[in-house]
Amino acid sequence: MTRLSKHLIAGAAVAVLTTGTAQAQYPIFTGGERGSYFGTFGPLLLEVLEREFFDYSLRTSAGSGENIEQVLGNPLAIGMTQTDVLAYETQNNADISDNIVIIRNDVAQECLFAVTAEENAERLGNWGDVRAYARRLQFALGPEASGSSRTFQFLQTFDERLAGARRVVYMDTTDAAIQSVIDGESDVAFFVQFADTSNPRFETINEHRLAFIPVIDRTILRQRFGEDRAYVPLEVKVTSAGLLSWSGVERVLTACTPLAYITGNPDLLPAGSDEQLDQADMITILRETPLEQLQPEADWFQSMLDDIVEVSGEGLDNMLNAVDDAAQRVVE
Numbered sequence: 001m002t003r004l005s006k007h008l009i010a011g012a013a014v015a016v017l018t019t020g021t022a023q024a025q026y027p028i029f030t031g032g033e034r035g036s037y038f039g040t041f042g043p044l045l046l047e048v049l050e051r052e053f054f055d056y057s058l059r060t061s062a063g064s065g066e067n068i069e070q071v072l073g074n075p076l077a078i079g080m081t082q083t084d085v086l087a088y089e090t091q092n093n094a095d096i097s098d099n100i101v102i103i104r105n106d107v108a109q110e111c112l113f114a115v116t117a118e119e120n121a122e123r124l125g126n127w128g129d130v131r132a133y134a135r136r137l138q139f140a141l142g143p144e145a146s147g148s149s150r151t152f153q154f155l156q157t158f159d160e161r162l163a164g165a166r167r168v169v170y171m172d173t174t175d176a177a178i179q180s181v182i183d184g185e186s187d188v189a190f191f192v193q194f195a196d197t198s199n200p201r202f203e204t205i206n207e208h209r210l211a212f213i214p215v216i217d218r219t220i221l222r223q224r225f226g227e228d229r230a231y232v233p234l235e236v237k238v239t240s241a242g243l244l245s246w247s248g249v250e251r252v253l254t255a256c257t258p259l260a261y262i263t264g265n266p267d268l269l270p271a272g273s274d275e276q277l278d279q280a281d282m283i284t285i286l287r288e289t290p291l292e293q294l295q296p297e298a299d300w301f302q303s304m305l306d307d308i309v310e311v312s313g314e315g316l317d318n319m320l321n322a323v324d325d326a327a328q329r330v331v332e
Contacts, residue, residue: 025057028078029067033060036194037080037259040296041107045078045261048289054282064147065089068262071100075264076279078103082110082147082192084257087225088154101265102228103286105258107294108301109308111236112151112215112255114190117181121211126319127220128326130188130213131161138167140177140186148174148192151257158219161327175201182208190215192257195236195308198300202238212238214254217323221255231255233316237307253311253319261286 030037042058049056061067067079068089083105090096116124124130141149156163171177180186216233223230234256269276
């Protein structure tokens, strides 16, 4: 980082401290008002901080990308973001690695999902098939600024064949993207979310006989933000209790990205200031907070945790070998 960059971020911190006293609260940037970041995970984080006499408040936002930008502009803020979006944004702004620290990223995982119509299930059986046909497929995604869309854009930066996709359409919502596949208007809907099978989205997918495509390959699993993995290979449920998938598939092995709590690097705040000391204390306290205090007790979340298995060894190798083979079978 240049000396100028350090002065800029320190100056941003001072500006926040001098102009933000009227609010007397530092922001925690989450996501939409109806989303899990704001409604489920944010309040638990806020509860821990308030217990230690920190003065924060939850703020809505457009999601992961905006939260990163907000923390860059206000290093005393906290942001909630997908780890893969953090890695993606770092490609465009190298200062992120120095200016932002991950407080922790072990609270929850959001998984990468792709679905296609029943008649495409054999031809698009894994991510190698999708990559191979990418130039001729239509992909449907949610809003362009959403975390899901940024994830897809991130995948395109290190996958030449996916980058060759010529028909990528952005819809108002993820549900609209899925409906586009149901209606036969798109070949693949791509989205990122918690593997919560009680979510009506999974019921819609199964009721309309869509097929899940695991989103995983060797290159995806190599991605990092610093020393942190951007993706973890997890086996997750995609059908809820009492709902039988038409294809008999109850679980898929796919890449999942950790939910990361981020803030400004305390080393870049004025040395020895109350703000720097509080920032360092806040990070330490949250890192030492027992994990269960940051995880919701809701049935959907606990059920999801019970159903998640990290995969390694022979099972993972077999899956990745199949993806490699599929990618090589198709002539562009």
